[in-house]
Amino acid sequence: MSLLSAMPAPFSPPADLLDRVRMSRRPLLIAHISPDGDAIGSLLAAGSILYHLGKDPVLACQDTPPASLSFLPRYDRITNQVHEEVDLVIALDSSDRERLGNIYDQGRIRSLPLVVIDHHITNTLFGDCNWIEPRACATAEMIFDLAQALEVTIDTQIATCLLTGIVTDTRGFRTSSTTPRVMRIVSALMETGADLPTIADLALEARSTELIQLWGRAIATITVHQGVISADNTLEMRVDLGRLIRAEGLASFLLGSRDAQIAVVFTELPDQRIECSFRAQPGQDVAAVAYAFGGGGHALAAGCTVDGPLEAARERVLARLYESLRR
Ligand SMILES: [Mn+2]
Structure with missing residues (x-):
């Protein structure tokens, strides 16, 4: 994909993060309480990326994700109970440990290494490895870069999740974090076949x-x-x-x-x-x-x-x- 290869990548995951992800067999991914489109989009996209790497990720969130996001692929895989033996915890879009909710209190999860991937400027650096990019428009923008770093090809399903994160956190490309690079990423994600107009309608406009x-x-x-x-x-x-x-x-x-x-x-x-x-x-x-x-x-x-x-x-x-x- 020519657009992807021409893309400048200002956000690179730390080598330590990549090592920990590569070594993990069954990582636990946690989206924050009261999850939004970026938390759930990033959770599902990161889950798919790890799945493509041959891992068996567990996707968790204390609160039920908004029904407006139920169109996302693998939405039903998100759990609020962790029964599996996991070996790494990855917190997504969460600025402090409390945002992980009661998921973090289950089993021996607290004793596992914790990786934090987030774009909130108020992040308290609560992980053993923290990748924080306050200039990123969404955690989903960072997950795009993570896929590149792990050399995982972004398919339509991953692209749908990433677009949802970007569209919601930029409120439809209206925040000052919407850079030309964001729009190039959006363009590349659309090239995979992801349906931006439908995603924008479902994630931003559809309400009960x-x-x-x-x-x-x-x-x-x-x-x-x-x-x-x-x-x-x-x-x-x-x-x-x-x-x-x-x-x-x-x-x-x-x-x-x-x-x-x-x-x-x-x-x-x-x-x-x-x-x-x-x-x-x-x-x-x-x-x-x-x-x-x-x-x-x-x-x-x-x-x-x-x-x-x-x-x-x-x-x-x-x-x-x-x-x-x-x-
Ligand atoms: Mn976010």
């Missing part, structure tokens, strides 16, 4: 009617103050709808308000804690705010989980956001 109804209820609570647009997603709203779904994509939608530099959605969790999801206009840094509350992410898209109740959490987090905007 319940989710749209939840958006409606949450949008009814919005406030705009000092450049911050904020909405609540309460337990009550979701119990009324009969399903405890997350208000996926709402913060990005709210950031469309020209009165806001930052959007935040407060989601009340069943354990009374509050999940905060931040989106920001270029020039802002919500990763720093998220990090201050024990979370993480990117400058323009980040999140954290804080103690409730909702009113107190909202007040504390908004004060920090106003402060960050004044800087």
Whole structure:
């Protein structure tokens, strides 16, 4: 494939990582809790790459992946219970160990060597071998480079997973991390036969009617103050709808308000804690705010989980956001 061979590769996996991957027979790959398109796309793509190398990877995630990603090849192979004897752990798209959820507490997994592959600038370097590329638009972009380094040919299935990661983390090629190189990678992935328009539609636009109804209820609570647009997603709203779904994509939608530099959605969790999801206009840094509350992410898209109740959490987090905007 001429496009692939002409591609500059600024992101190279460390030699130590390649050695550990080559030596492993049955690696355990973990995507982060509350997984998104990049976590699941990277998990499935990396799994296929290792499978092509003759390995027997186990693909795990504590939380059930979004149904909107069920079109991805081998989606059904993702488990939340690890029964197999694995010999290496590879964390994907996860900025800290807590993001691996209870998968990391199962069996003797904690005693195994841990490789971290991630693009979050807030990554805590929690592995024995850390490959972190904050300039990568998605972990999927790094997995593309990993395939090159391991000399695995990217087939349509792998390409579909990688495109899903790139399309979702760039919100359809709209983030500043969407470089000309990203578009060349996308082009190469399309050359394998992967169907970009369908992937973009399924991964970005397709949503359940319940989710749209939840958006409606949450949008009814919005406030705009000092450049911050904020909405609540309460337990009550979701119990009324009969399903405890997350208000996926709402913060990005709210950031469309020209009165806001930052959007935040407060989601009340069943354990009374509050999940905060931040989106920001270029020039802002919500990763720093998220990090201050024990979370993480990117400058323009980040999140954290804080103690409730909702009113107190909202007040504390908004004060920090106003402060960050004044800087
Ligand atoms: Mn990502």
